[in-house]
Amino acid sequence: MINWQAAAPEIFLAVAGMVTLLIGVLQKRENxxxxxxxxxxxxxxxxxxxxQTVPAVAYSGLFVSDALATYANSLILAGTALTAVxxxxxxxxxxxxxxxxxxxxxFSAVGMMTMVSAANLMTLxxxxxxxxxxxxxxAAFAREELRSSEAGLKYFVxxxxxxxxxxxxxxxTYGFAGTMDFAKLPAAITGVENASTGLMVGxxxxxxxxxxxxxxxxxxxxxPDVYEGAPTPVTAFMSTAxxxxxxxxxxRVLVGPYxxxxxxxxxxxxxxxxxxxxxxxxxxxxxxxxxxxxxxSSIGHMGxxxxxxxxxxxxxxxxxxxxxxxxxxxxxxxFACVLAMRRNGRSMETISxxxxxxxxxxxxxxxxxxxxxxxAGIPPLAGFFGKVYVFLAAVQSGLWLLAIIxxxxxxxxCFYYIRIIxxxxxxxxxxxxxxxxxxxxxxxxxxxxxxxxFLLVLGPFTNAAExxxxxxxx
Amino acid sequence: MPDINAAGFPILxxxxxxxLLGVVFLGCLRGTEAEIAQNSRWMAxxxxxxxxxxxxxxxxxxxxxxxxxxxxKETQQWLPDYGVAYRMGVDGISVLFVLLxxxxxxxxILASWDSIxxxxxxxxxxxxxxxxxxxxxxxxxxxxLFYVFFEGVLIPMYIIIGVWGGPRRVxxxxxxxxxxxxxxxxxxxxxxxxxxxxGTTDISVLAHTQFPAEMQTWLFLALLASFAVKVPMWPVHTxxxxxxxxxxxAGSVILAGVxxxxxxxxxxxxxxxxxxxxSALFQPLMFSLGVVAVIYTSLVALAQExxxxxxxxxxxxxxxxxxxxxxxxxQQGIDGALFQMLSHGVVSAALFLCVGVVYDRIxxxxxxxxxxxxxxxxxxxxxxxLFTMASIGLPGTAGFVGEFLVLVGAxxxxxxxxxxxxxxxxxxAAYMLYLFRRVMxxxxxxxxxxxxxxxSPREMAVFAPLVVLTLWMxxxxxxxxxxxxxxxxxxxxxxxxxxxxxxxxHLAGMIR
Numbered sequence: 003m004i005n006w007q008a009a010a011p012e013i014f015l016a017v018a019g020m021v022t023l024l025i026g027v028l029q030k031r032e033n034x035x036x037x038x039x040x041x042x043x044x045x046x047x048x049x050x051x052x053x054q055t056v057p058a059v060a061y062s063g064l065f066v067s068d069a070l071a072t073y074a075n076s077l078i079l080a081g082t083a084l085t086a087v088x089x090x091x092x093x094x095x096x097x098x099x100x101x102x103x104x105x106x107x108x109f110s111a112v113g114m115m116t117m118v119s120a121a122n123l124m125t126l127x128x129x130x131x132x133x134x135x136x137x138x139x140x141a142a143f144a145r146e147e148l149r150s151s152e153a154g155l156k157y158f159v160x161x162x163x164x165x166x167x168x169x170x171x172x173x174x175t176y177g178f179a180g181t182m183d184f185a186k187l188p189a190a191i192t193g194v195e196n197a198s199t200g201l202m203v204g205x206x207x208x209x210x211x212x213x214x215x216x217x218x219x220x221x222x223x224x225x226p227d228v229y230e231g232a233p234t235p236v237t238a239f240m241s242t243a244x245x246x247x248x249x250x251x252x253x254r255v256l257v258g259p260y261x262x263x264x265x266x267x268x269x270x271x272x273x274x275x276x277x278x279x280x281x282x283x284x285x286x287x288x289x290x291x292x293x294x295x296x297x298x299s300s301i302g303h304m305g306x307x308x309x310x311x312x313x314x315x316x317x318x319x320x321x322x323x324x325x326x327x328x329x330x331x332x333x334x335x336x337f338a339c340v341l342a343m344r345r346n347g348r349s350m351e352t353i354s355x356x357x358x359x360x361x362x363x364x365x366x367x368x369x370x371x372x373x374x375x376x377x378a379g380i381p382p383l384a385g386f387f388g389k390v391y392v393f394l395a396a397v398q399s400g401l402w403l404l405a406i407i408x409x410x411x412x413x414x415x416c417f418y419y420i421r422i423i424x425x426x427x428x429x430x431x432x433x434x435x436x437x438x439x440x441x442x443x444x445x446x447x448x449x450x451x452x453x454x455x456f457l458l459v460l461g462p463f464t465n466a467a468e469x470x471x472x473x474x475x476x
Numbered sequence: 477m478p479d480i481n482a483a484g485f486p487i488l489x490x491x492x493x494x495x496l497l498g499v500v501f502l503g504c505l506r507g508t509e510a511e512i513a514q515n516s517r518w519m520a521x522x523x524x525x526x527x528x529x530x531x532x533x534x535x536x537x538x539x540x541x542x543x544x545x546x547x548x549k550e551t552q553q554w555l556p557d558y559g560v561a562y563r564m565g566v567d568g569i570s571v572l573f574v575l576l577x578x579x580x581x582x583x584x585i586l587a588s589w590d591s592i593x594x595x596x597x598x599x600x601x602x603x604x605x606x607x608x609x610x611x612x613x614x615x616x617x618x619x620x621l622f623y624v625f626f627e628g629v630l631i632p633m634y635i636i637i638g639v640w641g642g643p644r645r646v647x648x649x650x651x652x653x654x655x656x657x658x659x660x661x662x663x664x665x666x667x668x669x670x671x672x673x674x675g676t677t678d679i680s681v682l683a684h685t686q687f688p689a690e691m692q693t694w695l696f697l698a699l700l701a702s703f704a705v706k707v708p709m710w711p712v713h714t715x716x717x718x719x720x721x722x723x724x725x726a727g728s729v730i731l732a733g734v735x736x737x738x739x740x741x742x743x744x745x746x747x748x749x750x751x752x753x754x755s756a757l758f759q760p761l762m763f764s765l766g767v768v769a770v771i772y773t774s775l776v777a778l779a780q781e782x783x784x785x786x787x788x789x790x791x792x793x794x795x796x797x798x799x800x801x802x803x804x805x806x807q808q809g810i811d812g813a814l815f816q817m818l819s820h821g822v823v824s825a826a827l828f829l830c831v832g833v834v835y836d837r838i839x840x841x842x843x844x845x846x847x848x849x850x851x852x853x854x855x856x857x858x859x860x861x862l863f864t865m866a867s868i869g870l871p872g873t874a875g876f877v878g879e880f881l882v883l884v885g886a887x888x889x890x891x892x893x894x895x896x897x898x899x900x901x902x903x904x905a906a907y908m909l910y911l912f913r914r915v916m917x918x919x920x921x922x923x924x925x926x927x928x929x930x931x932s933p934r935e936m937a938v939f940a941p942l943v944v945l946t947l948w949m950x951x952x953x954x955x956x957x958x959x960x961x962x963x964x965x966x967x968x969x970x971x972x973x974x975x976x977x978x979x980x981x982h983l984a985g986m987i988r
Contacts, residue, residue, distance in 0.1 A: 375631055381624040397668040409661035416657055420650060428638045428646050461555055
C-alpha cells in the first residue's frame with residue numbers, strides 16, 4: 003500500500019501548476035498577473051499542507067517527510083513566493099510578462115521540495131534536475147536581451163557538467179554500496195571493508211555537484227555572470243530558494259548516511275567553506291554592479307553556512323538552518339531594493355546609482371542599510387544570529403581555524419557592505435528613482451521587519467530548527 | 477513569566493528602550509522641513525530629558541550601594557534551552573555609567589541645536605538609537621545581550637560620523653567601523669567559547685566559572701583585541717583621532733564620554749573577574765601598554781595643531797591611566813580607574829563641547845587660528861580653564877581623584893610603574909596649558925575674532941551641569957565612590973581568592 007499522503011503537498015503543487023498552465027494557455031488575452039496570483043494561492047495552500055504533514059516514509063523508502071523537510075519546504079515556499087511577488091511588476095515593465103514565468107517558478111519549487119524530501123539518491127537527482135531545468139529557462143527568460151540568453155546558456159552548460167558529476171558520484175556510490183537508499187547506505191559504508199575509498203570518491207562527486215548549485219568555491223564560476231545577466235527577479239529567486247534546497251539535501255546526505263564518517267568528508271567541507279568565505283569577501287570589494295556584488299556576497303554566505311555543516315553535529319545543522327532562514331530574508335529584501343532602482347523606466351544596476359539615496363528616498367535607503375548591516379553580521383539584526391549559531395557549532399567541535407577565518411573574513415566583507423551604506427548616506431545625491439510599485443515595497447518591508455525584529459522570535463525559530471536537526475540524529 | 481525586580485517594574489528596560497519610543501515619534505512628524513527640524517530637536521530633547529529624569533530618580537535614589545551584586549534585575553526568556561536570556565541589571569560598577577550616558581545625551585542634543593542644520597530628524601533619531609545602545613550595554617547582565625548592544629553602537633555612530641562629519645568623514649567613519657568590528661569579532665569567538673564551556677551567557681554565572689588556565693590565556697587575548705580597540709590602547713588607537721576630528725561635536729562628546737568607557741568597562745566586567753589567572757599573567761603587558769599610552773600619546777598631543785586632535789590624544793593618555801588602575805587588582809587602583817573613567821567622561825566631553833563652541837563661530841579647529849579669546853569671551857575662558865585644570869588633575873576637580881587613586885594603587889604594585897604613570901600628569905599639564913595659552917591669551921589679530929561673541933544662554937545651559945559635576949566630583953568624591961566601593965571590594969577579594977586557589981601561570985612556563 004503506497005502512502006500517498008506523505009507527498010501530498012508536492013502532488014498538490016504540481017497539479018496546481020498544471021491547472022495554472024492550462025488556464026494560462028486557454029485565455030484569450032495573456033494575463034500573467036492572474037497566473038501569478040494563482041501560483042501564490044497554490045503556494046499558500048501548499049504551505050498549510052506542509053505544516054500539517056505528519057512524519058512518514060513513503061514510496062518504498064524513496065521519499066521521506068519529516069521535520070527537516072517541513073522546515074526546508076516552508077523556507078522554499080516562502081522564498082519562491084517572495085520572489086514571485088517581486089516579478090509581478092518587473093516583468094510587466096520590462097515587457098517579459100508571460101504567464102509561464104510563475105508556472106516555471108512553481109515547478110522549480112516542486113523540484114526543490116522533492117529534493118529536500120529525498121531518501122534515495124535517485125529522488126535527489128530527479129528533484130535537482132526539475133529545479134535546474136526550470137531555472138535555466140527562467141535565467142534566459144528575457145530572450146530578446148543578449149545578456150539574459152547568455153546567462154541562461156552559461157548556466158545550462160556549466161550546470162549540466164555539474165549534474166554529470168553528481169550522476170557519476172551516484173553511480174559510483176551505487177556500484178560500491180549496492181544501494182542508493184539513505185537508510186541502507188550506512189550499513190554498506192561500514193559493512194564492506196575495502197569499499198570505503200570508492201564510496202568516498204562517490205560522495206566527493208555528489209558534494210561537488212551540489213556545491214555547484216550552492217555556488218560554493220571552486221564551483222562558483224557561473225554565479226556572478228548569471229546573477230548579472232538574468233532578469234533581476236530571477237536573480238533574486240536563484241539566490242533564495244534554490245540555495246536552500248541543495249543545502250538541506252547536502253546536510254541530509256552527509257550527516258545522514260555518511261554521518262559516522264564525518265572525519266572523512268569534513269576536510270572537503272572545510273576547504274570549500276574557507277575558499278568560499280575568502281572569495282566572497284575579497285572578490286566583492288572591486289565590484290561596481292550591485293548584482294555582481296550580491297553574487298559574491300552569496301558565495302560568501304554559503305561559505306559561512308558551510309561552517310555550520312563542517313562539524314556534522316546537531317548544533318551545527320541547527321545553525322545552518324537558522325542561517326539559511328536569515329539569508330533568505332536578507333537576500334529577498336536586498337533584491338527587492340535592487341528592483342526598486344529604476345530611473346526613467348530603466349533598471350539601474352551600478353552601485354553609484356545609489357548615491358545619496360538617503361536624501362531622495364530615505365525609507366528605501368534605510369531598508370537596504372538594514373539588509374547590508376544584517377549581511378555583514380552586525381547585531382541586533384537577523385544575520386548576526388545566523389553567524390552566531392554556525393560559529394558556535396564550529397567552536398563546540400573545536401574547529402577553531404574555521405571559526406577564526408570565518409570571523410576575520412566577515413570583517414573584510416563588512417567593508418563592501420558598509421561601502422554601499424556610505425554611497426547611500428554620505429555621497430551627493432543622484433537623481434531620484436521612479437516611484438516604487440507596491441509589490442516591491444511590500445517584499446522589502448516584510449523582509450526588513452523580519453530582519454530587524456528577528457531577535458524577538460529567535461526562540462521559536464531556534465526550536466523549529468532544533469526539531470528539524472534532531473531528525474538526522476534520532 | 478517575566479521575573480521583574482523588587483520595584484515591580486522593569487526600570488532598566490524602560491530607561492533603555494524609552495529613546496526608541498522617541499525615535500518612533502520622530503518618524504511620525506509631519507510638516508515643512510523647517511518645522512520638522514525644530515520639532516525634532518524639541519522631541520529628542522524631551523525624550524532624553526525624560527530618560528535622564530527616570531534614570532536619576534530611580535537609579536540614583538533606589539540603588540543600594542552596600543550590596544555588591546546586580547540590582548534592579550530583570551529576566552525574560554530568550555533562548556531557554558541554551559542558557560541565554562534577556563537579563564538586565566546594574567551593579568556598583570555600571571550604575572554610574574548608565575547615568576553618565578543619560579546625562580550626556582540631552583547635553584549633546586542641546587549642543588547640536590544650531591550646529592546641525594541638515595537632516596535634523598535623522599540626526600536626532602541616530603542619537604536616540606545610540607542612547608538605547610549605550611544604556612543597554614551598561615545594563616546588560618548577559619554576555620550575548622551585552623555583545624548585541626556593544627556592536628549595535630557601531631550602526632548609529634557610523635552614520636553620525638559619516639553624514640554629519642567633517643571633510644574626511646568617509647575615511648574616518650569606515651576606519652572607525654572596521655577597527656572596532658575587527659576587534660569585536662574576536663570577542664565573539666571568546667563569547668562562544670565561554671558559552672560552550674559554561675552552558676550559559678549569564679554574566680554572574682560566568683564570573684564564578686573556573687576556566688582552565690590555558691584556555692583563559694586565549695580568551696583574554698580575544699577579549700583584549702576587542703576592548704583594546706575600544707579603550708583605545710596603544711597601538712590600536714589610531715582610529716580615535718580620525719573619528720574625533722571628523723565627527724560632529726556631539727558625536728565626539730559621546731565618543732569620548734561614553735564609548736571609550738566601553739572597553740575599560742569590558743575589562744572590569746569580563747577580563748578581570750572571569751579570567752583571573754590570565755589577567756594576572758598579562759598584568760605586565762597591560763602595564764606596559766598603559767605606560768606607553770600615557771607617555772607616547774601625551775608627547776604626540778604636545779605636537780598637535782588641531783584642538784580636537786589634541787584632546788583626542790589626551791583621551792588616549794587618560795585611558796592609559798585607567799588601564800593601569802584596573803590591572804593593579806587592588807581596591808585603590810580599581811576605584812581610581814572607575815573614578816577616572818567617570819571624570820574623563822565628564823571632562824573630555826566638556827572639552828569637546830568647548831571646542832565646538834568656537835568651531836561653531838569660526839569654523840576651524842586649528843589652534844594657530846585663535847588667540848586672545850579671553851578678552852572677548854571671559855565666561856568661555858573661565859569654563860575652558862576649569863576643564864583644562866580638571867583634565868590636568870588639579871586637586872578640587874574631578875580629574876584629581878581618579879589619577880591620585882590609580883597612582884596610589886600603582887605604588888602598591890611597583891614604584892616604577894607609579895613613577896612612569898604619573899609622568900602623564902606632568903605632560904598633561906604641559907600640553908593642556910600650552911593649548912590654553914595659545915587659544916586664550918595673546919593679542920587678537922584677526923578681524924573675525926574681534927567680533928566673536930561669548931557663550932549664549934543655550935551654551936551656558938549645556939556647560940552648567942558639567943561644571944557642577946566636575947566640581948562636585950572633585951570636592952566630594954565619596955558620593956560617587958560610595959556607589960562602587962562595595963562592588964570593587966568584592967571584585968578584588970574574589971580575584972585574590974581565585975589566585976590563591978589556582979595560581980597564575982607564568983609567561984616563562986608558557987613558553988617552554
